[in-house]
Amino acid sequence: MSKVNFKFPENFLWGGAVAANQCEGAYLEDGKGLSLVDLLPAASGGRWEALFNPEKTLATTYDYYPSHESIDFYHRYKEDIKLLAEMGFKCFRLSISWPRIFPEGDETSPNEKGLEFYDAVFAECHKYGIEPVVTINHFDTPVGLMKKYNGWLSRKTIDFYLNFCDVIFKRYKDQVKYWMTFNEINMILHIPMFGGGMDVTKSKNPERDKYQAIHHQLVASAYATKLAHEINPDNMVGCMLAAGSTYAYSCNPNDVWKAMEADREGYFFVDVQARGYYPSYSARLFKEKNIQLEMEAEDKAILQKHTVDYVAFSYYSSRLISADPDVNRGTEGNVFSTLKNPYLKASEWGWQIDPLGLRITMNAIYDRYQKPLFIVENGLGAVDQVEADGSINDDYRIDYLRDHIREMGEAMEDGVELLGYTPWGCIDLVSAGTGEMKKRYGFIYVDRDNEGHGTLKRSRKKSFYWYKKVIETNGIELD
Numbered sequence: 303m304s305k306v307n308f309k310f311p312e313n314f315l316w317g318g319a320v321a322a323n324q325c326e327g328a329y330l331e332d333g334k335g336l337s338l339v340d341l342l343p344a345a346s347g348g349r350w351e352a353l354f355n356p357e358k359t360l361a362t363t364y365d366y367y368p369s370h371e372s373i374d375f376y377h378r379y380k381e382d383i384k385l386l387a388e389m390g391f392k393c394f395r396l397s398i399s400w401p402r403i404f405p406e407g408d409e410t411s412p413n414e415k416g417l418e419f420y421d422a423v424f425a426e427c428h429k430y431g432i433e434p435v436v437t438i439n440h441f442d443t444p445v446g447l448m449k450k451y452n453g454w455l456s457r458k459t460i461d462f463y464l465n466f467c468d469v470i471f472k473r474y475k476d477q478v479k480y481w482m483t484f485n486e487i488n489m490i491l492h493i494p495m496f497g498g499g500m501d502v503t504k505s506k507n508p509e510r511d512k513y514q515a516i517h518h519q520l521v522a523s524a525y526a527t528k529l530a531h532e533i534n535p536d537n538m539v540g541c542m543l544a545a546g547s548t549y550a551y552s553c554n555p556n557d558v559w560k561a562m563e564a565d566r567e568g569y570f571f572v573d574v575q576a577r578g579y580y581p582s583y584s585a586r587l588f589k590e591k592n593i594q595l596e597m598e599a600e601d602k603a604i605l606q607k608h609t610v611d612y613v614a615f616s617y618y619s620s621r622l623i624s625a626d627p628d629v630n631r632g633t634e635g636n637v638f639s640t641l642k643n644p645y646l647k648a649s650e651w652g653w654q655i656d657p658l659g660l661r662i663t664m665n666a667i668y669d670r671y672q673k674p675l676f677i678v679e680n681g682l683g684a685v686d687q688v689e690a691d692g693s694i695n696d697d698y699r700i701d702y703l704r705d706h707i708r709e710m711g712e713a714m715e716d717g718v719e720l721l722g723y724t725p726w727g728c729i730d731l732v733s734a735g736t737g738e739m740k741k742r743y744g745f746i747y748v749d750r751d752n753e754g755h756g757t758l759k760r761s762r763k764k765s766f767y768w769y770k771k772v773i774e775t776n777g778i779e780l781d
């Protein structure tokens with residue numbers, strides 16, 4: 303039996319994570335409006351191209367939309383939460399679909415049916431003593447806001463978002479304590495349609511427009527934090543970063559500097575959300591990109607005053623970068639461009655597996671902010687094989703998670719404060735990046751394929767029993 307040399311705290315939040323747009327389905331049911339994700343085809347239908355051409359995407363009818371039915375969590379949440387409870391989940395990270403509550407995004411009053419759905423979901427969680435951890439905006443900006451306002455480029459979107467926050471903070475005051483304002487807030491720099499519900503293809507200065515939208519999100523996040531604390535002083539509000547430290551390709555200082563710049567690109571957001579002000583390096587960044595942000599008089603004070611309570615992040619992999627364009631060639635076009643690290647193995651989708659990188663990332667973030675961390679995504683997307691007897695032996699997934707949990711324990715031993723751990727896609731769901739079903743992360747298998755065939759039946763993988771044991775022993779038994 304192998305142990306981490308550290309005991310997890312008694313109240314450690316073991317759990318798992320999903321997002322509304324990737325699991326709920328029921329895309330137009332009970333008054334829900336369209337989310338931008340509902341416009342996206344699967345990888346084979348041109349998802350990547352669709353993400354970078356919002357105007358064309360809006361005008362195109364695709365053959366198949368994976369989000370429309372997804373894994374039908376909307377109708378099967380009771381069965382699903384029961385299975386999570388069977389694993390002993392202490393918490394469950396999920397998101398509230400914005401267009402389920404405000405179908406177009408800019409209405410003044412909410413869709414009651416949408417609110418009732420989450421009443422029921424949270425009640426089901428509490429029935430089993432599972433603490434909901436809620437992402438307010440997980441890639442699912444209403445299409446109405448995209449069309450009418452170009453999403454977060456418009457300052458008006460702050461008000462629509464805050465109206466949404468006000469409604470859900472009040473409604474779920476006694477059900478939800480842990481909130482996150484935006485999923486992977488730095489994603490907007492890489493996929494502006496996902497992160498910002500915006501189209502920058504016609505921008506004169508796309509960088510300016512992205513940072514203007516980012517400013518709006520940061521201000522919205524600070525106001526939301528203020529509101530959450532006013533409505534319930536016990537609320538814990540976090541930011542959420544797509545993390546993963548960047549390594550220098552060589553000890554050439556040019557490479558080291560490049561790696562520092564790459565990490566700052568993401569830290570930029572948390573610098574504002576956790577420290578309360580734009581970082582010192584932002585002035586030069588804006589000057590070089592010819593960016594003059596439009597701000598309102600009170601913005602700086604709001605950012606300063608309403609910082610987050612914890613720093614949440616996703617971690618799948620570390621990244622590797624070089625200053626030499628020849629070395630970097632071929633890595634452009636990926637969400638986070640990374641070189642191949644010769645010391646690491648990679649998943650079937652090329653995501654490099656680096657458990658120690660998690661410890662490095664945790665220490666780097668904690669050193670910088672000294673706020674509690676929350677690992678809200680981590681995991682291995684892999685193809686699973688269902689055996690003739692129905693079993694699914696996902697030892698590769700167990701290995702991945704075990705190695706990461708071990709390093710998580712090491713980081714805590716290093717002094718990092720960690721609230722919890724919610725591996726991504728605890729129940730198989732649609733991949734955000736590719737729209738595939740076969741890129742699975744779950745402990746629970748869902749019978750559905752890339753084309754939408756399958757019974758949607760749920761079954762327990764080998765990792766299900768393994769993770770149950772991990773939680774039961776509070777991280778002591780990892781084998």
Ligand code: P53
Binds near residue numbers: 486683733
């Ligand atoms: P998938 C990359 C691309 C898209 C979303 O990703 C991503 C990332 C990785 O940082 O972010 C998160 O499904 C995201 C989830 C997503 C998960 O990574 O492409 O918050 O919505 O499903 C995994 O394998």
